[in-house]
Amino acid sequence: MSRVLLHTCCGVCAGHCVELLLEQGHEVAIFYSNANIAPAAEFAKRLEAVRALAAHFGVPVIVDEPDHRDWLEKVARGFEREPERGGRCPRCFRYSLERAARAARERGFDFFTTTLSVSPHKSSKTLFAIGEAIDAERFLEIDFKKRDGFKKTNAISRELRLYRQRYCGCEFSLRDALARERETGAARAETLTDAPADVERAGALLRAGALVAIPTETVYGLAANAFDETAVRRIFSAKGRPFIDPLIVHVHSFEQAAELADVSHPAVAKLAAAFWPGPLTLVLPKKPSVPAVVTAGEPTVAVRMPAHPLAQKILRAAGVPLAAPSANPFGYVSPTTAEHVLNSLGARIEAVADGGACVCGIESTIVFVGEKIRVLRLGVVTRERIAEALGGAFEVEIGKGLLEKKSEETPAAGTPEEGAQLAPGMLKKHYSPRAAVSLWESDAPTPEPGAKTALVFQARPAGNVPAAPGGAEIFWLSENGDQRDVARAVFALLRRLDESGFERILIERSPDFGVGAAVNDRLSRAAAK
Numbered sequence: 233m234s235r236v237l238l239h240t241c242c243g244v245c246a247g248h249c250v251e252l253l254l255e256q257g258h259e260v261a262i263f264y265s266n267a268n269i270a271p272a273a274e275f276a277k278r279l280e281a282v283r284a285l286a287a288h289f290g291v292p293v294i295v296d297e298p299d300h301r302d303w304l305e306k307v308a309r310g311f312e313r314e315p316e317r318g319g320r321c322p323r324c325f326r327y328s329l330e331r332a333a334r335a336a337r338e339r340g341f342d343f344f345t346t347t348l349s350v351s352p353h354k355s356s357k358t359l360f361a362i363g364e365a366i367d368a369e370r371f372l373e374i375d376f377k378k379r380d381g382f383k384k385t386n387a388i389s390r391e392l393r394l395y396r397q398r399y400c401g402c403e404f405s406l407r408d409a410l411a412r413e414r415e416t417g418a419a420r421a422e423t424l425t426d427a428p429a430d431v432e433r434a435g436a437l438l439r440a441g442a443l444v445a446i447p448t449e450t451v452y453g454l455a456a457n458a459f460d461e462t463a464v465r466r467i468f469s470a471k472g473r474p475f476i477d478p479l480i481v482h483v484h485s486f487e488q489a490a491e492l493a494d495v496s497h498p499a500v501a502k503l504a505a506a507f508w509p510g511p512l513t514l515v516l517p518k519k520p521s522v523p524a525v526v527t528a529g530e531p532t533v534a535v536r537m538p539a540h541p542l543a544q545k546i547l548r549a550a551g552v553p554l555a556a557p558s559a560n561p562f563g564y565v566s567p568t569t570a571e572h573v574l575n576s577l578g579a580r581i582e583a584v585a586d587g588g589a590c591v592c593g594i595e596s597t598i599v600f601v602g603e604k605i606r607v608l609r610l611g612v613v614t615r616e617r618i619a620e621a622l623g624g625a626f627e628v629e630i631g632k633g634l635l636e637k638k639s640e641e642t643p644a645a646g647t648p649e650e651g652a653q654l655a656p657g658m659l660k661k662h663y664s665p666r667a668a669v670s671l672w673e674s675d676a677p678t679p680e681p682g683a684k685t686a687l688v689f690q691a692r693p694a695g696n697v698p699a700a701p702g703g704a705e706i707f708w709l710s711e712n713g714d715q716r717d718v719a720r721a722v723f724a725l726l727r728r729l730d731e732s733g734f735e736r737i738l739i740e741r742s743p744d745f746g747v748g749a750a751v752n753d754r755l756s757r758a759a760a761k
């Protein structure tokens with residue numbers, strides 16, 4: 233058994249790294265050496281989280297007394313104005329890794345390594361080059377972010393409820409993080425779990441008019457009491473959503489749906505029996521109890537009964553139906569984890585209930601039930617399955633979404649108030665990451681050099697992953713092209729690529745039927761100019 237000294241920046245990052253090293257049969261000691269961290273209270277808070285994690289895994293912690301002045305002198309001086317990931321950071325990595333190497337030597341460890349490689353914001357290549365240069369024999373080269381390392385480490389930290397910092401560590405990264413939060417509105421909403429006390433709290437917050445993001449099997453929704461007009465208006469302003477775009481109302485039971493809408497159409501019982509609870513939304517004639525702000529003045533209301541157990545629990549705890557659009561800023565990629573929600577709306581809402589990653593990954597299928605049965609938005613419940621559930625009793629046609637129709641008729645309609653004004657083109661372009669997206673089929677394009685490019689395949693390329701043409705990095709949406717898997721992964725990947733600073737994303741289209749057609753709908757909107 234070899235002894236490994238693991239340099240650690242915080243409790244959150246250490247989780248997966250310790251777990252993996254133990255699994256590999258190493259004896260591990262955590263080396264908490266972070267002279268970069270300011271203020272001192274932050275150093276102490278992260279140390280507390282590191283100790284909690286170490287206790288969980290039964291490994292020792294060695295604390296390296298920080299000398300922040302020395303760090304400022306040797307690392308930051310002359311590099312204060314550099315942005316995060318700029319010239320200051322490799323100097324900082326070197327500073328801490330040199331200390332880790334020395335400690336490893338002095339204390340008789342066989343190897344040293346660092347948790348820094350678990351973060352998608354840190355270049356493992358740079359870290360490895362530094363580790364090698366310091367002590368090639370002792371440096372253990374492990375890319376902890378591989379095989380979903382970052383996700384795993386987040387899961388462990390959530391389970392242990394570890395303190396999670398908002399910035400990398402030094403005062404300069406804090407400055408940049410604060411600027412970013414001002415720009416994007418990201419900060420910390422309270423995170424709730426499925427523990428009974430948390431479910432009660434979510435219900436109480438919602439009854440009190442708060443905005444609480446909830447997990448569903450499709451995507452995370454930004455929920456408010458559907459009967460509380462003030463709370464519903466806050467949904468629109470938090471998302472920057474135009475008031476002409478109506479919301480879906482979520483219910484826990486068919487009885488609750490019947491309080492909001494006329495459910496007498498014979499297709500309703502059939503569709504509800506086949507797909508509720510589940511990823512299907514029905515647009516039905518509304519009852520007067522539903523405020524006009526929810527339905528954007530339409531005579532109909534969209535109703536959905538989610539299957540996610542935590543959504544069900546929160547709906548019951550709240551005791552009121554919940555209006556909830558996807559919990560993303562209007563036009564941006566829908567969120568499929570609690571972290572996605574926190575990253576973009578954390579500053580504008582009271583809480584996020586964390587129910588893990590969404591299993592469908594794209595929004596519900598929306599079906600208008602009237603004289604005709606019309607699919608307004610494709611989802612994992614396909615047109616074919618809907619027709620089958622109706623047993624040939626009704627014709628099922630594909631129609632345009634309400635907002636699309638409205639924007640074609642009246643391109644700049646809608647009262648802005650705190651919601652956004654609708655601009656031409658705003659609707660076609662939806663689910664869009666910051667990076668420029670384009671689609672391809674059959675033959676992978678050769679990316680032009682220059683911009684940082686991601687080449688995305690539907691399935692894992694056969695054999696060895698081909699060398700990326702034109703310096704692009706290669707990703708895939710599923711192991712074997714199963715469209716359920718692709719749907720589950722697509723939004724999460726778009727967000728991840730944005731976070732990793734990709735400027736261009738070239739994605740292979742899905743086959744245009746079944747769930748693939750729903751994925752293509754999202755992809756074409758993400759790619760719309």
Ligand code: TXA
Binds near residue numbers: 477
């Ligand atoms: O899976 C989902 O449906 C997720 C989760 C949170 O339940 N929700 C969701 O909501 O995707 P949102 O707001 O992002 O999309 C709802 C769509 C909008 O495009 C809106 O135009 C349409 O539903 N919609 C709502 N009410 C409608 C109505 N009365 N008639 C026609 N379309 C309606």
Ligand code: MG
Binds near residue numbers: 557558566
């Ligand atoms: Mg949406």
